[in-house]
Amino acid sequence: MILVFADQRDGNLKKASKEAISEGKRLATSLSDSLGVVVLGSGAKGVVDEIKKYGADKVFVSETPDAYSPDLYAEGVAKIAKENDAKVVLFPGTSMCVDFAPRVSAKLEAGLVTDITATEVKDGKLVVKKPVYSGKAIATVDYKSDIAMATLRPNVFELAESNGAGEVVEFSVDGEAKAKAIKVELKEAGKVELTEASIIVSGGRGVKGPEYFQNELQQLADLLGAAVGASRAAVDAGWIDHSHQVGQTGKVVSPKVYMAFGISGAIQHLAGMGTSQYIIAVNKDPDAPIFNVASLGVVADLFKVVPALIEEIKKAK
Amino acid sequence: MNIMVFIKQVPDTETKIKIADDGKSIVEDGINWIVSPYDEFAIEEAVKTKENLGGEVTVVTMGPKRAESALRTALAMGCDKAIHLEDDAFEGADAYSTAKALAKVIEKHNPDLIFFGKQGVGNDNTQVGQLVAEMVGIGHIGTCIKLEIDGDTIRGEREIEGGRETVETKLPAIVTAQRGLNEPRYPNLRGIMKAKKKPLEKLTPADLGLSADEVGLAGAKTVYLSLELPPARQAGKKIEVEPEVAAKEIVEFLKNEAKVL
């Protein structure tokens, strides 16, 4: 079985989960295997129908444990993997999965490769690709364990609906949590999550202050249904919260369109957005390195371009 | 409190990466080696905790001879003693076989509180702290940006999509440090001088009760088949026009190329 973990909170199935299930289905097809999906926690039952749309043959569902626990979540997934003789276990690269997937790897004594951007089947075996050294190289990684595990970079793998047997198997994860989430605060409910956004509007030191993030860039983002990102220089200046930082020491994003305003394009920034499908850069310095990777480069003052762009998008809508 | 912090020496993020003749590793000549940036947060939190609650901080790394300088940096920042897992057999480790060796250090010394960085930059596994927690059988708080110690209970805040969550666990436990946890101090001259005299113990697989085939490349569950330069990104169109014209061009691009409007 190819097993995929579906990350959901309170009945909201993450987009990255659907991508992982879609990729699991593609692997199941090319390896002539079945696809199982495991989903845990309160709200789990509510996402079963949605999971089935992506071709699951079996959905293993448990409303336990009641709160996120890295050790109990690992136990739940490892148990299903063992009982069903999983050959491959995939996870979406969400904050939750990055946190507990290594524990599953220890339990199954299986190799885990994080943040993969491609899979390949070679001689009937899975090999994966992963960017390393700030995206300056791509590693092709092979497994020496019977079970191969990976977390998938969000927004890279294509969604694909398909058919599967869709059998539902209920189970429960019992035991005492060693560590457990005791509080969850969603500050930005309703806002587009950076790692899942298909468009990101990002600002750097050139934006010159917090107001521009809160006003113009946010307005532009809202018009486009985009998330707001930032360079480290902007975060370090205190203009915007670190949760918006893109790059080596921030988030790795892979949107369809990344728009960089007043960002020079340092290697550590590129490490976080270099796999974006299209990059649009606005910078007044014609020699800014960001232009080396920009699909569309605009040499101009961002303070003049952004307002004009807002007007133009309003017209286009 | 008996505190332990695990650090990894990595290439400076500015380093130009050259692929070695074997096609699966990097050329190490000319690389400037640094303590992985996240491990600096781990060191700072360990030293700060000692300053607040008393005790001792042991810094641990597994790596070749050169990694000694990373240990000296941590000692200069205020750690008290160092352990260096240095042996040819440790070479070629992946996250799994690294964790296997590091877990033994914890089992040998029984620290109360253990810090890791969230990620060793370069290979970016983001795994070793959690793997060790599972192997040792203790709780962990991952990518922690705020830590509170309350007797033998610890609570840590971590970022999740669209917000934060607080995770609670009991000591002994592992915390992996994320940017935001603190501002790492710079080692000062006095610290650097003192660091030279602090004890540094070397350990081999045998000292940890491990055989050579459980560590390094032999004990790894994943191996690099190849390492390649990424396909060069083609720079596209570059324009220098009036703002209004630029805005129109961007909208055209969003409509016709990216097809998101």
Ligand SMILES: Cc1cc2nc3c(=O)[nH]c(=O)nc-3n(C[C@H](O)[C@H](O)[C@H](O)COP(=O)(O)OP(=O)(O)OC[C@H]3O[C@@H](n4cnc5c(N)ncnc54)[C@H](O)[C@@H]3O)c2cc1C
């Ligand atoms: C270990 C390490 C980790 C790091 N991690 C990250 C990370 O995760 N993310 C990250 O972003 N950086 C990171 N950095 C920092 C990185 O090296 C750069 O310093 C940073 O990305 C620069 O941010 P910037 O492009 O906003 O600022 P700058 O480099 O100062 O660039 C500002 C740009 O704005 C342009 N500009 C100014 N005014 C205007 C205007 N009116 N109109 C148009 N353009 C204008 C300028 O021409 C310039 O190109 C890291 C560095 C290190 C050493």
Ligand SMILES: Nc1ncnc2c1ncn2[C@@H]1O[C@H](COP(=O)(O)O)[C@@H](O)[C@H]1O
């Ligand atoms: N060779 C090593 N020696 C000591 N600690 C390590 C080593 N490799 C990784 N770590 C620790 O594990 C963390 C996560 O590393 P990684 O899983 O490789 O991204 C690092 O930030 C270090 O704290």
